[in-house]
């Protein structure tokens with residue numbers, strides 16, 4: 001029972017991201033980029049899910065999950081699904097549950113971080129959501145991202161700790177680890193920021 005080591009994660013992540021991007025497109029989502037792919041993001045429209053049973057196979061999700069030999073990481077994925085669902089129920093009214101846009105991947109080229117690209121992309125996403133009068137949801141998976149989102153008006157709904165006993169704060173395998181934290185965050189079209 002273990003999670004991924006640094007080398008295993010390095011090997012696994014590109015394939016997993018490719019699968020998630022395919023799932024985004026197959027579910028009517030958007031892939032956005034700024035400054036010649038200096039920063040890019042994936043966004044799903046209201047009611048659409050990357051784990052939609054109809055697009056699982058074309059996106060290659062079963063293969064991506066099967067490649068995870070360890071049951072530990074699968075346990076973390078299940079934990080994540082349940083915890084995020086509870087956090088969303090806390091953030092949204094029943095009506096809003098079918099109305100929010102989900103920003104589920106964002107990343108800036110490591111050599112171009114801290115130059116405002118992530119912020120430009122977030123402002124674009126917010127303008128889109130505002131024009132439709134819809135809220136945005138995301139999960140910050142580290143403190144740098146959390147800082148960026150807070151700066152752009154996202155409010156924390158819940159701190160979620162995953163993989164206690166399996167991983168450390170960096171998400172890498174660690175015996176008796178304290179777990180990795182993520183923060184469910186929401187932005188609303190009437191937000192001042």
Ligand SMILES: CC(C)(COP(=O)(O)OP(=O)(O)OC[C@H]1O[C@@H](n2cnc3c(N)ncnc32)[C@H](O)[C@@H]1OP(=O)(O)O)[C@@H](O)C(=O)NCCC(=O)NCCS
Pocket residue numbers: 039106107108109112113114115116117118119120139140141142143144145147148149151
């Ligand atoms: C999080 C990430 C997308 C930010 O992109 P970016 O283009 O650097 O963001 P910006 O330059 O617009 O914003 C910078 C703000 O983000 C936060 N931030 C980003 N990188 C940071 C760092 N290394 N240390 C501290 N704060 C950081 C700060 O609030 C910062 O504002 P400041 O420079 O005024 O202090 C980028 O760091 C990244 O790709 N990280 C790896 C992937 C990742 O974590 N994705 C998000 C998963 S939820």
